[in-house]
Amino acid sequence: MSTRTLEMSLSTPGLDAQGQPSRVPLGVRLPEHRADQDDMGSEHMLINIGPQHPATHGVLRLVVELDGETVVRVVPHIGYLHSGFEKLGEYRHYNQIVPLTDRTDYLSPMANNVCLALAAEKLMGIETTERCTVLRVVACEISRIISHLVWLGTTGIDLGAFTPFLWLFYQRERLYNLQESWTGARLTTSMARIGGLMADIPEGFEAGLRDFCRTFPKTLNETDSMFTRNAIWCGRTQGVGVISGPDAINYSLSGPMLRASGVDYDVRKDRPYLGYDSYDFDVPIGEHGDIYDRYRVRLEEMYQSVRILEQALDRLEKLKGAPINVADPRVILPPKSRAMSDMEAMIYHFKQVMEGVKAPVGEAYLGVENPKGELGYYFVSDGTAKPVRWRIRPPSFINLACLPKLCEGVLLSDVIAINASIDIVMGEIDR
Amino acid sequence: MGLTLPEGGAGTEVSAMSPNWVTTRLDSLSNWARSNSLWSMPFGTACCAIEFMASAASRFDIARFGMERMSFSPRQADVLICAGRLPFKLAPVIRKIWDQMPQPKWSISMGACASSGGIFDTYTMVQGIDTIIPVDVYVPGCPPRPEGLIYGIRLLQKKIQGESFLDADLRQEHLLGPDGLFLPARKIDEVSEPFGNSVHQTRSA
C-alpha cells in the first residue's frame, strides 16, 4: 500500500513571523487598525460559507466578516452554477429553448416554460386559444405552490424545524404526480410550445387537482399552526432582515420580497397576462419587511393559488374539447397522420422542424409573476429562427443583491435565516 | 501520485495472501457494513439536487437503504453524490471536497450533466465530473427519477459487496497528476468532444 501525502492549504491567509495566523485588517468603518497591535478582542474574523454548504440553498458563497458573533459585512460570491443559458439560447430555435427554461428556476419549471412561450408569442404576435390560456394559469399556479413548498420546507430546516419539510414535500409529490401525468416528467416539464402546449391534460388530471385543492389547505393549516405563533420562529424571524419599501423599490426587488415590505406590485395585477385580471384572488402585502412578513406573504400566496386553481378548473370544465394550439400551421406542427399524407402539411412540418419557427424582426420583453419575483424574458430577433439575444431577467439574482444590506449588524445565525428568506435558486441566479 | 498503474495493468497486483475462508468472511462482513450504511456527501448543485431531496423525503426515503444521514461535512462522509451540473468555477471545490473525504469513499455521478456535461456543451461546463474525480456509478437522467437514484445506490452497494481488502490498489487515492489534471489532457479533450449536434441542434445552423 502506498502512502498518501496531501498538502492541504490553510484557510487563513498566512502565517506571520511568529507563526501566528495573520489577519487581514478589514473594516472600513473602524479606525486605523494594525495587525501587530491586535488582541483577540478587537479582531474581526473571516468566515467563508459555501459554496458547498447545506444552508446556502445552492452553490452560493458568502464571505462574512464577523466581530464576535455580529456581522460587519457579507459579500456574496455567485457564478458557481453559471451554465451559459443565454449563450446557448442563441443557438437554439424558440421551441428548443423551452427545455432550457426548466433548468433555470428548477423549483417552478412550468412557470418558466409558460413565460417563455408568452414572450415568444408576444414577439411573434400570436394569441393562444382560451383553453391553452386557462391551462397555462393552472401550470403557473401549480408552480407557485411547489416553489413555495420547497421554500417553506428548507427555510424550516435552516431554522431548526425538520418535520414540516416532510409534510410539505409529500404535498409536492402529489403535484409531481399530476405534472408527470400531464407532461411525462416530474421536474423538467417543458410543457409549453409557441402557440400552444405540448399536450392536453389527461383523464383524471382535473379530478386529481380538485382533490388536491380540497385537501392541501389542511396541510397548510397544520404548517401554519407549527410556525405562525411559534415563539422560536417568531423570535428568529420578526424584526430580522428588514428592508423598507422605498429601499426595496430602489434595489429592484420583486415578488414576496417586495410585497413583504409593503409595496403593492404584483405583475398578475399590474400588468395582467393569461387573463389574470378575470380571476378573483388577493395579493398579500406585508408591512414590516422582515423575514416573518415574507413567510406570511408566501404562506398566504399558497392559499390564494388554491383559490385560483379552483376557478381555473371550473373554466376548464366549460372548455372541454376546445383546442389547445392555435390553428396556425406555420407555428404548430400538424398532426403526424396529416403530415404523412397531405403535401402541404408535410411541407409545414418540414419547415418547422428543419428551419424552426421564424420570428419577425423586433424585440419583446415580457415579465411574469414567478414565485420568486418578476421573471422577465427579453428576446431580440433579427428575422431568423434563432434569437439574437435571449435575456433572462432573473428575480433571485436581483433579490440576492440586497443581502449585504439586509445583513448589516445581525448575528451570524441570522445571516442564514435572511439568506433563506430571500428564496433564491442558484440556477436562475447564475444561469 | 497520479494515475500510475502497476506493470501488468489494473488489479494485477497480487498481495502476499491469497483469498481464503477467513478473508472472504471478513470481506463480506466489512462490505455488508459499508454498503448498508453509506453516508452521503450531497454535492447538490442544480435540478438533480431537488430530486435528491425528494429521494430523501418520505415518499422514496433513501434512509431505508442506509443513507440515513446526509453528511455535509466531507470528513464524515462515505459517498459523494454529485447531483447537478458542475461549472469550471466549481471544479476546484469538488476536487477539494473529494480530497477531504477519507477512504473508503465512493462517488455517484447523478444526472446527465454530472456524467457528461448534459445539455450544456458550453464554455463554463465541466463535461463530466469523471474528468475531475473518479466516479463509481453514473446515474443517467435529467433529472433521474428518485427510483433511478435508488437503483444507482443499490448498484453501488453491489459494487461494494464485491470488494476485497486483498486488492492492493482498491483504496488508492487518485490524486492530481504533475500537470494539475486528473485525467491526461488528451483524454479530457477526447471525452469532451462535441458529439453530434451539441452546438447547433438542427441542420439549419
Added chain:
Amino acid sequence: MAASPSVAALQARFADAILRHEVSCGDTIVYVTPARVHEILAWLRDDAGQLFDYLTDITAVEYRDMERPLEVVWQLRSLSRKADLRLKVELDTAAPLVIDSVFDLWKGADWLEREVFDMFGVSFTGHPDLRRILMWETYSEGFPLRKDFPLRGHFSRAEQTRQALNANPEANYSLEELSIAEAYSELPADMKERLNQGERGGVK
C-alpha cells in the same frame, strides 16, 4: 401602436439627445446619446410626470451583423403609473465600451451592471465595485456573450480543466474588495502576490 407619452416628454426636455424611438411588439424603445444617458435616466426617475422609480433590468445586445453597434438596454417601470419604457444607447464596438453607471440612482443596478461587464466587457464609470460576477475574476478567455466568442470557449477542454483545477477555492478576498477597504497596502508581500493572481490562482 402608439408610442408611450414619455417619448414626447423626453424630446421636449432633451431635444437632440433623443436620437430616435420605435415601438416593437407594444413596447416603446428610445435611443439616446451615450453622453447624456445618466442625466436622462435621472430625469426619468425623478420627474413628477415620469416617475420611473423601478429599474427592471439592465442588459446589452450585440447583433450578428458586425456592422451594427452594441446596445446597452435599460428597462424601466413606473410602479405608480403602471408604465414601462426601454432606453438604449448604441456603442461602437471599435471603440472602448464605456457608459455611465446608474448605481447612484438605483441600487439594483449594482449586480446588473457587473453582469453586463462580465458578459460583454462594457465598463460602467461610477460603479463602486466593477468586477466579474458570474465568471471568476481572472477569467482570461474573453467576454462570453460577445458574438465572436464561440459557444464552447476559446481554450480546449483540457486547458479549461487545468485552469479550473489550479484555482484556489479558499481565496477570501478579491483585490477590489481589499482596495475598497483600503487595506491592501498593509498586507504582507507574499499575500499580495497570491491575491494578484485573483481567485483562480496562477495558471501553471
